[in-house]
Amino acid sequence: MKNVIIVDYGMGNIKSLYNSLKFLGYNPVFYSEEKNINSNIYILPGVGAFNQAMKLIEEKKISNNLKNFVKNKNNLLLGICLGMQLFFEESSENLETTGLGMIKGKVKKLSDNKNHILPNVGWFETSIKNDQAFGYLKKFDKQKFYYVHSYIAEPIDKKNQVASSLYNGNNFCAMTVKNSNIIGTQFHPEKSSEIGLEFLDMLIKNSIN
Amino acid sequence: MRTIARIDIKNQDVIKGINLEGLRKIGNPENIVKEYYLNGIDEILIIDSVASLYGRNNLFDLIKNITKEIFVPITLGGGIRSLKDIENALNSGADKVAINSKALEDPDFLSKAVSSFGESTILVNIEAKKISEERWEPYKFCGREKTNLNLIDWINTIQDKGCGEILLTSIDKEGTETGFDIDLITNVHEIIKKPLIVSGGCGNLNHIQEVKKRFKDVSVAVASVLHYKILKISEIKKLFL
């Protein structure tokens, strides 16, 4: 049974993630609890504000561990929702905060238009780029996944954007990839029912060979 | 536009009332939640209908169990009165909590909840009763106690204090299967800045279509049509393809 480490720094529905991984047959373990477990899969969840998350991550001295972890190309770091946004350089949420800086780009509010409803909540169609590297994700193109967010990440290099979704007619980054082992989804695969679970499973299986 | 199953629970049973009154038993909560999940429901809203009345929260075990096998967002409401209650709810596996009576008694609680747990975790549950033409009042304790507030003022307050979503239930229409309260939704829709879920009164597909036609971005929560097997979840979802 494959170990998966959930980085529980204090924000995010780690229970859902735990349950979905267990359901898929993995052995999910919390980072805070099991320092001796080895795994080449880390998942960084997140629900809430960027600045608060970074504060907690710094306090718990997790950043360097994560940065070292991804140096090894056989390790997979998967970020979900806010977790994905933390990979980027900075965010303007509440106050300008520096992120983990693993991917070039910034995190900003989905819209400044007062007439637009935020957070963006619901099941939205997600377009997956036609990319050889992610051929196994093709079947998920145009499928609906569950989103709940007010901020989005904007990777500077388009190569880092692998999927997108729409908000009031505008595209935003739904999935990001860097160096093939840093992957993030804006949507919540662990909350996207069977299709989400399948996605999560395939992502993990195909990324750690 | 989401289709959400609203599941009211008393002790060990799913119940369904009319106008938020009555405790008619529908069935076992775990079985019902699982059934709706397998049939493709977008989200599940679980309300402990007597938590406030008896001053207790006892659905955490249910949430723990269902979240082992159900992977759509789950909101838990009913008797959420402290930050500890929210923490317990989230620790048992809920993604969001719905707050009603406590917010009415202490609106600042919403700000505290949002800053502790994140905006998207906090949903405000409003039970609205029509008191005169074009005027509605939010009620406390599952439609049992007046607040003498004006609904519009209340919505402005909660949007100001902070919340992720608003669930608006029409007490007058709830359980009657005669359609959503279009007047109520119309009144509220103009000032709403958060994702809105409307609940109360759905009896057939036309009712849902009417909401979809008139209001952009509004989600629906339904109960009677699912509990009494009047509609299939697939039929409802087809409307939004």
Place this chain on the structure above:
Amino acid sequence: MSKNFSMFGLPEDVIFCSKCVMSNQRPKSVVEFKNSSNQKSGLTIDANSSICDACNYNETKKKIDWEKRESELIELLDKYRKTNGYDCLVPGSGGKDSAYTAHILKYKYGMNPLTVTWAPHSYTDIGWKNFDNWIKVGGLDNILFTPNGRVHSLLTKLAFKNLLHPFQPFIMGQKIIGPLIASKFNIPLIFYGENQAEYGNAVEENSNPKMDTKFFSQKNNSEIILGGEKLSSIIKNYDFNLNDFEPYIPPPLDDLNSKKIEQRFLGYYLKWDPQECYYYAAKNTGFRPNTERTEGSYSKYSSIDDKIDTFHYYLTFIKFGLGRASYDAAQEIRNEKITREEGVSLIKKYDNEFPKKYFTHFLEYIEMNEGDFSSTVDKFRSPHLWRKKNKEWKLLHQVY
């Protein structure tokens, strides 16, 4: 007066049923127009099992062959059904019980009922709306009988002063109007909803589908007592004459017998669940529950059409230590909607709640000021139930 003296003839030792929340102080129904001394007998609680008659009956209810009872009903109805004219009478207010009774008799069993309503003292808005819907949405013919306001309020005042029972004129008229109208229209079959015996009158009464004639007929006018006073005295002391009391005088038994008029309980033939009556009425007769919970209880669907009604229950709390929440909870416990523990919790929360909403209205209705109201109420606090401590009245026996 001994410390433990029981004012109304109820047992001095207060015992609560171990299954529901009722106590042995719950009074059995009396013949109201013979009620002069307020003496009552209470709900029987078995000494060994601590279970009350109502709960015991509830158990037997589960074993009744309801299919057989329904065929008895159909057989009975087949005998009375008319294609031309009213074949039965349903007295009621359009509340959940009468709404269910009248509607199901007409639309499921094909009868042609005439409904008759003995007006509440003062209609609440929701009460009037439900009554109106009963007729117009439910689809029934109705005669609304409103008694002379001056007489009615006088009787209410006397009943309050003499018996602490302001609801008496309503209860009396409610039992009489059915046979009164039935007699005038020659309708021999009258249907009530449930038998009060379900709540703790003599258990044997439950095996009888008919109401005892003593509740709605009499042999001798001169014996009639209203509001705790002899009818003859009332006529002498106030500016009324015998004519003014027409609706309070039960029809002579001979008259009813010659027309073969009898009152039956639908609850004998169909398994009664008051909450299910609510659902039925909500679906079929446009019944809506109260806008907020009724004072003295947690419930919204029971007894909501009369502004005086909350005082009826507040005063049962004074006289017997049992308020509205106790009554509502006992019923819901027996029908397995709530547990006893929950019932106790609700009683703790609501039973002693003072009905503020219509207090001013009530005082005006009975022409009393607040001071006289309180002193009258205090006169009826039986020593075996109440003690005054530091200027506050304390109920000595609670279910919790």
